[in-house]
Amino acid sequence: MPAKSTLDVRDDVSQLEAGLDALDTPIVTTDRSPFARVIRAVWPPIVALLILLVVWQIAYMLQLKPPDVMPGPADVWTSLSNSFTDGTAPTAIANSLKRAAVGFVVSMVIGTVLGLLLAKYDFFRRSFGPLITGLQILPSVAWVPAAIIWFGLGNAAMLFVVIMGATPSIANGIKSGVDQIPQLYPKVGRMMGATGLAQIRYVVLPAALPGYLAGLRQGWAFAWRSLMAAELITYSATLGLGLGQLLETNRTLSDMPGVLATIIAILFVGILVELCLFAPLEKRVLRQRGLLGDKL
Amino acid sequence: MSSSLAVAVTDRKSVAVADVASSTRDASVQLTRVTKRFDGNPEIPAVLQDVTAQFSEGEFVCLLGASGCGKSTLLSLIAGLDTPTSGSIETPGGRTALMFQESALFPWLTAGRNIELALRLSKVPKAEWDAEIERLLKLVRLDGHRDKRVHELSGGMRQRVALARALAQRARILLMDEPFAALDAITRDVLHEELHRIWREEQLTIVFVTHNVREAVRLGERVLLMSSRPGMFVRQWEVDVSGERRIESPEVATLAAEITEDLRREIRRHAR
Numbered sequence: 001m002p003a004k005s006t007l008d009v010r011d012d013v014s015q016l017e018a019g020l021d022a023l024d025t026p027i028v029t030t031d032r033s034p035f036a037r038v039i040r041a042v043w044p045p046i047v048a049l050l051i052l053l054v055v056w057q058i059a060y061m062l063q064l065k066p067p068d069v070m071p072g073p074a075d076v077w078t079s080l081s082n083s084f085t086d087g088t089a090p091t092a093i094a095n096s097l098k099r100a101a102v103g104f105v106v107s108m109v110i111g112t113v114l115g116l117l118l119a120k121y122d123f124f125r126r127s128f129g130p131l132i133t134g135l136q137i138l139p140s141v142a143w144v145p146a147a148i149i150w151f152g153l154g155n156a157a158m159l160f161v162v163i164m165g166a167t168p169s170i171a172n173g174i175k176s177g178v179d180q181i182p183q184l185y186p187k188v189g190r191m192m193g194a195t196g197l198a199q200i201r202y203v204v205l206p207a208a209l210p211g212y213l214a215g216l217r218q219g220w221a222f223a224w225r226s227l228m229a230a231e232l233i234t235y236s237a238t239l240g241l242g243l244g245q246l247l248e249t250n251r252t253l254s255d256m257p258g259v260l261a262t263i264i265a266i267l268f269v270g271i272l273v274e275l276c277l278f279a280p281l282e283k284r285v286l287r288q289r290g291l292l293g294d295k296l
Numbered sequence: 297m298s299s300s301l302a303v304a305v306t307d308r309k310s311v312a313v314a315d316v317a318s319s320t321r322d323a324s325v326q327l328t329r330v331t332k333r334f335d336g337n338p339e340i341p342a343v344l345q346d347v348t349a350q351f352s353e354g355e356f357v358c359l360l361g362a363s364g365c366g367k368s369t370l371l372s373l374i375a376g377l378d379t380p381t382s383g384s385i386e387t388p389g390g391r392t393a394l395m396f397q398e399s400a401l402f403p404w405l406t407a408g409r410n411i412e413l414a415l416r417l418s419k420v421p422k423a424e425w426d427a428e429i430e431r432l433l434k435l436v437r438l439d440g441h442r443d444k445r446v447h448e449l450s451g452g453m454r455q456r457v458a459l460a461r462a463l464a465q466r467a468r469i470l471l472m473d474e475p476f477a478a479l480d481a482i483t484r485d486v487l488h489e490e491l492h493r494i495w496r497e498e499q500l501t502i503v504f505v506t507h508n509v510r511e512a513v514r515l516g517e518r519v520l521l522m523s524s525r526p527g528m529f530v531r532q533w534e535v536d537v538s539g540e541r542r543i544e545s546p547e548v549a550t551l552a553a554e555i556t557e558d559l560r561r562e563i564r565r566h567a568r
Contacts, residue, residue, distance in 0.1 A: 013486055013489045013490070014437065016482070016486055017437060017486045017490070018437075020450070020452060020482065020483055020486060021438075021450065021452070021453055024450030024451070024452065024453070024483070025448065025449065025450050025453070026447065026448060026449075026450070182400075184396060184398060184400040185400065185402065187377060187394075187400075188394075188400045188402075190377060191375060191377065191393060191394050191465070192413065192414050192417045192418070192461075192465055193417040193418060193419075193465070194417050198417065202413060202417070203402070206402065206404045206405075207402070207404070209404065285404075288403075288404060288445060289403040289404055289445070289446075289447065290403065290445060290446070290447025290448070
């Protein structure tokens, strides 16, 4: 039997390799169409919503409580659509969103710096770490009285409360994001010549992104909650009307459908920001890294 | 015409090892009395003790040894990720790149972008990136996989991208820390072939750490045996690489058996 020429052997290897590559490559399932995906994601919450509405309507019709204390879905709907047509709701939503967004962005800057310090410097972590986690637990509404005394009844006070509410979550988010980076990545980064800022930009930040996004998401939730609490208490005629103030106005007028309509508006703004901003962002990042599995 | 593996053996304690043909080849890595301790306590044996060695330009060296012999530490030192307690390390052969058992590719980047990042950090002019990425992917036979994410690649493919990335760092000295240990046997065989091809084509110096004796004999021009606690070179074998060498060849098996016997003796020394 003649010995194989080197060329044959090389051919063998490249074919074997191509075969292995084809067999070993993980099979990536093709996504459903975007439309089908949206339908699949949307219909279960709609079912839940319908069930709640039916239960509510039944309770209303049974007259368990007087109608002025417990209005039916139809009354609340009317109130909600009225407040949209007369412009109060859009104004309040815009004002609140603006305050929350400004507070969130400031929190993001402060929280990111704090988080990186926590992740990088052991002494800082051991000294200030527990304090920052403590602040995360502290209901930020507790800052409202102090904020009013310091900053007066105004936007500054509300901004302060929002920042105190959102910053700790964001700081802890990026800290745990950095903590979870596999040790090899910074090593490889240094090997490639990434030191100092280049290391942070090209290795640390992208590697910590999933944890960071989770922190931002939680930070947004805290910002929105803190703002509502602050707006509810910080009430003044000179201040732009926010959703919290609208809620308080409706309470003083004993306008129960108005109160419920405002609560629903607050809930939906929160959900909308989550659905339109954070959920897609997080999903995209996780999907890119193959961390999402077959979930939607 | 069985090509027997000619073997030159040095057999002394703590030998200063050098390529037999070193007179004709320039040094790529020069270790001079390198000692590494991780704590100041002189009672505890050093991780590496007085290691002196020379690896030549374009040489393929395999380091063998039991756990704790400081193989990985030695690679980190050569890579410049760590500094020796005493002694000196020079790499006149050029830049080094370190590869691990895991590919350590960045999962937030595609295969192509991983290579691109190495080019960017190595200050390669932007205009050359595209062609260079294509060339490197072709070299590791992964052209057409440029836009794949890391999780879409198999283990063997990931290591090939990691190899391409190492070359993108303009590395002339490749330090490999058990890079194929987590792969199945057939994939490993193929990667042995490919690594040899790329080593020849790119004329790299390769320092390859493994605990697999056959792998060391299959790949290396020179196999160095290290002792543990303190880590030092105790023996070396020159392997004739002119002929066709497969992991299942009888010559490989014979030499591997001999080296394994030495390795076992080395490990038994630590029994109490």
